[in-house]
Amino acid sequence: MQKIYLAGPDVFLPDAVEIGRRKKELCARYGFEGLFPFDNEIDAKAAGADKLIYQANEAMIRRADLGICNLTPFRGASADAGTVFELGLLVGLGKRVYGYTNVTEDYIARCQKLGGASFDPARQVWRDANAMTVENFGNADNLMIDSALIVHGIHRIVRHAAAPERLFQDLTGFEICLRLAAEAVAKSA
Template sequence: MDDFFAPPVPPVRDSAKDQITCKTPPNGGVFFCGKMRKDTCMENRPKIYMAGPDVFLPDPLGMAARKKEILAAHGFEGLHPFDNEIEAKGATPQEIAQQIKDMNCSMMRRCDAILANLTPFRGPSADVGTAYEVGFMDALNKPIYAYSNVDDDFFKRVTAYNGGGLIRDGAAWRDAQQMSAENFGLFDNLMLGCALWQGIALALTSEQERYTALDSFEAAVSAMASGWCKS
């Protein structure tokens, strides 16, 4: 038994206590949170859905490969949206879009957890597609982990996005359209911030490396591995 390493067991939220607890598999076994042995259990590695605006990079497959290597070193199997095979021949743009959405959702159902890149994208908040995927996995009650290459909180980013022109209105801050700005001290909109299982790994990077630096990703993978049970 000492020579056998089973895949890590995902943490399970205890909503009553707002804590993370561990689910023990019915067949027992030994669980290891670090690198998996290459000769055992590789087919059963936890599958992690890799979400984020990385798909818009000039070389999304290259970035996906680098991140998959990091995940594999911690005992996980990374599944990326570009792993799907789209039938584009003869399809309209709308039909292609529907295929992508359906295949991504199917992939998420097969995964054990999601690791989301919540680096702000084309505005002060996370990529809207990634936000949808986080919500999708939350509805499935699957573990949600996240990272970002920007370390400012949401309120500070919204303030900057509005040119610093938020106006105090009693307890609220409002923009030029009189819309109030969230100020809960969270990294993003509360529906994202409150869905994360272990907070968010943050790293401050240059503008040029905002979507390519890997420090926060590596920190998130390490935290994710430590959050899976060892028995």
């Protein structure tokens, strides 16, 4: 049975244990074993807990066959930094990657709302308040994220419009990733 690393800011939710349980249950329904970082039982209050959590997560990622990343924007224009790091790690380790986001708008639309973005007619690009270019490729996030999924997975980021109060709990996009992963396994069998 293939193992899926479940990356996402879900671990920060007050009901993280319950979300992990639901994700692992869905994995089982599609013929996978889900690996949820919270299952590494580390006392976050202990000295050096951050490094221990890192090492446990990395070891879990190395054990996984593939990854499904929750790339919903988190505390800014982009996905959770921990999740994005793990996406890069999965790709570097040669694992297949899938990702979903619970908002449907493009990256540039979020940047326009967040910090303002204005068009630079001389260079024909969008710029933020620091005059730094804002990517406008119709992607959900930074091009490295969207393209990594296309180059190293089989599908672009799955976008689903979750209700605002279920932004981090809605598993519709997650289940679409699971279905795609299950189809890929069936096809290669």
